[in-house]
Amino acid sequence: MNVDYIISNCQVVKPANTFHAAVAIKNGKIVLIGDQALMAESGITAKNVIDAEGKYLLPGCIDPHMHVDWPDWETVSATRSSTKAAVAGGYTTVINFLNGTDTLEENFLSSKDCFEKNSYTDMAFHMAIFTDEQIKEIPRMAELGVSSFKFFLPYRGSEVVAPLKGIDDGTIYMGLKEIAKLNAPARALIHCENVELVFKLKEKYMGNEPEGLTWDDVRPPVCEIDGVRRILTFSEDTGCPVYVVHTSTEEAVKDMQQAKGNGIDVRTETCVQYLTLMATDYDRTLGKVNPPLRMDKRHLNALWDGINNGSVDTIGSDHAPCARKHKPDFWSAIVGMAGIQTLLPVLLSEGVNKGRITINKVAEICSYNVAKTFGLTPQKGLLEIGSDADLILVDLNKTVTVKAEDLYHISDFSCFEGWELTGSVDMTMIRGEIVMQNGKAMVEPGYARFLPRVAAPKE
Template identity: 45%
Template sequence: MDFAINNCRIVSPDGTTEGNIGIKGETIATVSNSPISAENEIDAQGKHVMPGAIDAHCHVGWPDWPIDEAYRKDSEAAAMGGITTIIDRVTLPPGSLVDQIFGKGNRRDILEANTHVDVALQACILTNEHIEEIPALAKKGIVGMKFYIPYKGTEAVPPMVGIDDGIVYMGFKKIAECGLPVHAQIHAENIEIFYKFKEKFLAEGKEVFWADTRPNFCEIEPMYRCGYFAKITGCPVYVVHMTVKEGPDVIREIRGQGVNIIVETCPQYLVGTTENLDRVLSKVNPPIRTKEDNEGIWEGIRNGIVTNMGSDHAPCATTHKEEFWSAVVGMAGIETMLPIMLSEGVNKGRISFEKLVEIISYNNAKQFALLPRKGIICPGADADLLIVDLDKTVTVKAENLHHISDFTPFEGWEVKGWPTLTMVRGSVVMQDGQMVGEAGYGKYVPCGEAY
């Protein structure tokens, strides 16, 4: 064995067991009851060991960072926060996605030259040409096809160009022809209603919260609309970042019609409210809402409707957010995703550690067809592992985080539960809060058969 992590409490969706993990090269060779001897041995001292977290929702480079620097910094932040695979949603302008991603010197090459952790990709579908490329993208390992339903008109931040229901319907048809694991991802918000609220609030000159401009029903309506398109096309749908308390019931209803529809959420929609986060800095889509909405989403996780988790890391800096109406949407979250979930979820008893591993590691690997290489601790899997100290308490400060943005929405929060070691494919990349890996170690990970 090249590496052994002994004396572990191994957490998997099925339960927690004591064990020892032997690693050969980049993969797990054995999981055993007795301690393993190896060239390099680490004593986990009875701490929890889990499969590396997978961030299913990340926008590296958003909104205007140089992409090489963005991969370097945000993958370092990922490693510090226990994320071993980033699933990056690349948003590129009209034009061939295959060329813009896989052409020489383009996105794939840039990420491989700069990332500390592994990266899989998802694509944003904006045009007819993009729709035609869906099968080719799937062959290259991209299975998640994102539809940014609300970004049109003055809300379409470049390089996005608005899409309409025609693109959604035709895209869904093409995805259905490909079959799983290719699936549609929808950002469910109705922007036309937002514009009317915006007009009204501007005319009244009233200070409002972002959530006032896009009430819960604005998020619910496109779930039904896309659920209907999914029903008539047979397209599997993944709803990204659910925020509304009514959401789990809506999804149950749509599933009742035989639609394959699943749900992701993010830590900020479980713990953030208009009262505890900054009104301008935390301007994101969909918006930060209320404690009741938070509770509805926690319940959705516990009852198995909300099954996946991402950070929606969209690392705007304070300079992108000088004024409420013009502020660019998005905030950093990649480094704090797992710690917030350990602190507010596991340590506060809202969900079990096993449930967290299920939604943050296993289910994300499953949805993006990375199983059994990622998201699981078993012989043959990539040695993507974390040692977690559930008692380690840190007061979150932007100056101590590693992401490219200059702020965190959770400034000053006391967070209990942090990874103390991150291993990617058999190499330690973070130990005791120090980066030990090299930029460029991480690889592009194709999803699906291409893996």
């Protein structure tokens, strides 16, 4: 058999093990994994052979948490720049949040069209829900292949950020009941923070700011812990599978782990910024994000431990490419930071190269667990025969210094500015096509394909 590519001499990384092998790729799929002798025995010849000596080959990363155009960018350029940053950072699929105010179906169809014309990565969508009318559209959206829905506990009253709208707990509860009527992979994603506490703390600190006040003082851990406990209660009552986005505290990780033991279907996501940055590590205005970067290092340590003991399931980017212009001062700064291009290099440098996690964990939490949770396996998330050839080649020894001006996303700053990161992505392949090599895009925007994730109603 003549194949399109053989990637030879590499360390193949799966969640369970690492081994030296070659991988053969034809028509966008992985067709054989084995040593050179097996390739010869099987009569495999290739048009292109990539000698990847000394490099690690991983399944492409899948971002479960992307906001390409947050807060107010023009969608075409934002989609192009955010997904170009994604492939440069080792991401082959992104699941983007749609926060529109139209009907869900209209919003989905126009966003899908925009991604199909402009994205570098393959994509799926989560839809945010704010109203009773949108809850009625859930079964139809699941039919169209959008089966995950996001609810926000903390954007209400003075904390609403356009285009998000306020939603109360009763509406969230009714939304969970509707999703519970669907089979897998239907799931509710929840941003868990108690906003009533935030209102009071804002009142206390605004205009009366103590020295060194951080966003963590205004939205302390108790906000997240309370939100997570409430959602676990709702999940248990409704039977709706849930996914807690951007978990940032030790208690929340532990509560969810305990809930899993009690049979609640909950998945725990964290982000690389909560593993590596504290509230005082970066400019408190540019680094303003919800939930906040924490003041107490025990939370960071608990998140690393959570990855290792399996209580943290996935890493999301929460890529929300705010620029300096969106952050004039501490109180009026819009929350969010760009991060899709630096996520994997930070995880490789601070996690793998510092001995905190194995490279196998990276394949597990950045690819396999995301694909499994959101219904993308076996097409995505697996480095196996028959799966899409979505692959990245990683050099664990290459050091790159982060400079915002070198990053492709639309934001003009990075919270990791100046960090020397050891571990970088040399090559990104999607469906057997090299889309990025040594930081240079090799395909045109619009290479993307939409990945439907249909959830059927329960009988």
